[in-house]
Amino acid sequence: MINELLHGFSLVLTVGNIFAIFVGTAFGVILAAIPGLTGTMGMALIIPLTYTMSPVTAFAILIGTFKGCLFGGSIPAILINTPGTPAAAVTVFDGFPMARSGQAGKAMGIALWSSVIADGFATICLVFFAVALARVALKFGPPEYASLILFSLSIVAGVSGESMLKGLLAATVGFLLATVGLDPMVSTPRFTFESVHLLEGISLMVLLIGLFAISEVLTQAEVDDGEKTFIPAFKGAASFKDVKQCMPVILKGSIIGTILGAIPGLGAVPAAFLSYSEARRTSKHPEQFGKGAMEGVAAAESGNNATCGGSLIPLLALGVPGDVTAAVLLGAFMIHGLTPGPTLFTEQTEFVYALLAALLVAILVLPIVGRACISLFGFITKLKQSILFPATAILCALGTYGFSSSHFDLWVMLAFGIIGWIMRKYNFPLASLLIGFILEPIGEIAIRQSLTLSNGSPLIFVTRPISLLFLVMTVISTVLIVLMQKKKALG
Amino acid sequence: MLKIKRDLHAGIFLFASSLIIFFFLIPQFVEQSTASSMSPRFFPKFATIIMGVLSLGLILRSWKALKLGRDDAEPADQGNAAQPVNRSWLSRYRPFVIIGLLIAYFIGFEHIGFLWATPVVTAALMVSFGERSPKVIIATCVVVTTVLFFLFEKGLNVPLT
Numbered sequence: 001m002i003n004e005l006l007h008g009f010s011l012v013l014t015v016g017n018i019f020a021i022f023v024g025t026a027f028g029v030i031l032a033a034i035p036g037l038t039g040t041m042g043m044a045l046i047i048p049l050t051y052t053m054s055p056v057t058a059f060a061i062l063i064g065t066f067k068g069c070l071f072g073g074s075i076p077a078i079l080i081n082t083p084g085t086p087a088a089a090v091t092v093f094d095g096f097p098m099a100r101s102g103q104a105g106k107a108m109g110i111a112l113w114s115s116v117i118a119d120g121f122a123t124i125c126l127v128f129f130a131v132a133l134a135r136v137a138l139k140f141g142p143p144e145y146a147s148l149i150l151f152s153l154s155i156v157a158g159v160s161g162e163s164m165l166k167g168l169l170a171a172t173v174g175f176l177l178a179t180v181g182l183d184p185m186v187s188t189p190r191f192t193f194e195s196v197h198l199l200e201g202i203s204l205m206v207l208l209i210g211l212f213a214i215s216e217v218l219t220q221a222e223v224d225d226g227e228k229t230f231i232p233a234f235k236g237a238a239s240f241k242d243v244k245q246c247m248p249v250i251l252k253g254s255i256i257g258t259i260l261g262a263i264p265g266l267g268a269v270p271a272a273f274l275s276y277s278e279a280r281r282t283s284k285h286p287e288q289f290g291k292g293a294m295e296g297v298a299a300a301e302s303g304n305n306a307t308c309g310g311s312l313i314p315l316l317a318l319g320v321p322g323d324v325t326a327a328v329l330l331g332a333f334m335i336h337g338l339t340p341g342p343t344l345f346t347e348q349t350e351f352v353y354a355l356l357a358a359l360l361v362a363i364l365v366l367p368i369v370g371r372a373c374i375s376l377f378g379f380i381t382k383l384k385q386s387i388l389f390p391a392t393a394i395l396c397a398l399g400t401y402g403f404s405s406s407h408f409d410l411w412v413m414l415a416f417g418i419i420g421w422i423m424r425k426y427n428f429p430l431a432s433l434l435i436g437f438i439l440e441p442i443g444e445i446a447i448r449q450s451l452t453l454s455n456g457s458p459l460i461f462v463t464r465p466i467s468l469l470f471l472v473m474t475v476i477s478t479v480l481i482v483l484m485q486k487k488k489a490l491g
Numbered sequence: 492m493l494k495i496k497r498d499l500h501a502g503i504f505l506f507a508s509s510l511i512i513f514f515f516l517i518p519q520f521v522e523q524s525t526a527s528s529m530s531p532r533f534f535p536k537f538a539t540i541i542m543g544v545l546s547l548g549l550i551l552r553s554w555k556a557l558k559l560g561r562d563d564a565e566p567a568d569q570g571n572a573a574q575p576v577n578r579s580w581l582s583r584y585r586p587f588v589i590i591g592l593l594i595a596y597f598i599g600f601e602h603i604g605f606l607w608a609t610p611v612v613t614a615a616l617m618v619s620f621g622e623r624s625p626k627v628i629i630a631t632c633v634v635v636t637t638v639l640f641f642l643f644e645k646g647l648n649v650p651l652t
Contacts, residue, residue: 172542176538186531193520221582224621407601
């Protein structure tokens with residue numbers, strides 16, 4: 001294997017290929033830093049440009065874009081409270097409070113290094129354990145997904161702040177909003193009000209932009225600070241000590257991200273949520289989460305970035321894409337006459353190891369490009385509020401329109417902006433609504449598929465070991481949360 | 492006391508919404524099907540029942556606190572962004588002006604096009620946020636419109652005109 005890998009490096013380490021990785025990474029970071037533009041869109045835009053390239057150069061640029069997009073979403077999440085991509089939604093919770101307290105540089109630095117380390121971990125797992133991990137991942141059937149989602153719902157307790165009741169209410173509203181659209185099993189309409197625009201449901205990206213960015217603009221419109229800057233200027237970047245302090249959280253996030261990335265159908269968002277929840281659960285200072293905890297940013301970013309390598313595990317080893325972006329990458333494989341799956345390792349050995357070498361080289365490129373982009377976007381901290389908020393509102397509108405080319409989505413974005421603004425006024429946590437909205441579709445499909453498999457018997461959830469394990473973890477987690485709440489109530 | 496009242500109002504609104512959803516919207520706008528072992532109505536109904544129960548809990552908690560004259564029903568905000576503190580009478584109405592301008596922008600964007608709607612609404616938004624320098628307003632409008640036009644229309648092939 002080492003010989004093949006060294007040969008792969010010899011193919012990748014040409015000026016053209018390294019330049020392709022740089023261009024792809026920079027394109028990915030900048031694209032994802034614009035709210036509404038996702039990694040999937042970035043890959044789709046790049047693929048036509050790769051038709052005439054050699055497969056190695058084509059995948060060098062695509063891999064760079066994939067990795068760049070996963071990190072780039074954190075930049076607006078930290079600077080303007082708007083996740084650039086859905087995967088960066090969790091980064092907002094602590095990244096934005098850090099930026100407001102003058103630690104934007106540190107927050108972006110932690111996000112970058114967490115991304116790099118997690119990406120490195122996942123890539124090494126991909127290089128050495130791809131086939132074994134892919135086989136484990138495929139043991140995840142609908143009952144396991146359902147139990148995992150149930151376990152993930154305990155995150156609501158972590159982001160609800162002091163009022164668990166309001167957190168649960170917001171999550172329920174998110175859950176209900178996610179049921180809009182065609183039924184996932186029988187395709188009958190639900191709450192579509194005979195509108196074709198609602199048949200596909202409410203777009204996560206539109207909800208994110210409205211709920212976080214537009215509501216922030218409306219909230220800040222109530223303050224007479226137009227002449228001031230919104231984010232204090234950078235006070236240094238993340239130090240080695242900061243990264244070292246976050247290392248346990250980053251490693252945990254890397255493991256969670258790699259495993260969840262390898263499970264087809266989950267993707268980066270649940271990985272980031274679960275990693276964040278786990279970091280909070282095991283932290284000595286869980287009360288600091290949501291108020292600007294460095295570990296919160298590290299957990300979110302390591303969780304979502306590790307899914308890049310993770311999602312490539314089933315794609316390369318079995319030909320099964322782990323998420324939507326990996327599915328687009330699968331299209332690129334086909335365009336270049338390659339068929340991912342077990343035969344790829346035997347029939348296209350040279351290409352596979354060149355691809356793995358490109359992934360490893362991209363780990364070194366990301367910090368260079370990331371640091372340059374952090375400095376580039378640093379100008380945002382120097383803008384007066386009277387410039388920043390109008391530009392943000394227009395950019396969000398364009399990002400929403402660019403995402404789907406639908407005028408209807410602009411109205412949905414505004415509606416969620418108003419809902420988010422009212423929720424902030426009434427102290428309902430926005431994050432809880434988001435969790436309910438993200439987890440409902442995955443959970444509903446998993447539960448209904450499980451019950452179909454078992455002819456309606458709920459015993460399917462306790463007779464499969466992995467599912468049972470998650471259910472036991474859910475019970476333990478719930479008991480701990482209740483005990484902690486009681487302890488807090490007693491003072 | 493204002494916070495408790497807000498909680499009470501939110502609880503009443505959400506409870507009323509759950510009743511409307513359960514008794515009117517689900518029967519009218521969620522079709523039944525026998526093709527699956529679980530009805531398409533199951534999850535919306537389940538969420539609505541939970542919403543109703545939780546909102547009743549919020550009403551009871553606020554009502555109890557109101558009766559006792561306490562102001563501890565509403566703990567400090569945890570997850571959301573900083574709440575504004577320095578507010579003038581003008582700032583109270585500013586969010587509504589921003590909403591109005593965004594509505595005007597969406598209509599303008601659809602009917603007269605990006606290149607006309609964007610500079611006008613950007614300028615109006617900047618004035619609403621307190622910008623008074625014509626040079627800054629004009630420069631920002633030109634930069635925002637030009638950069639976004641080239642980025643989306645030329646770079647990303649999103650038709651804006």
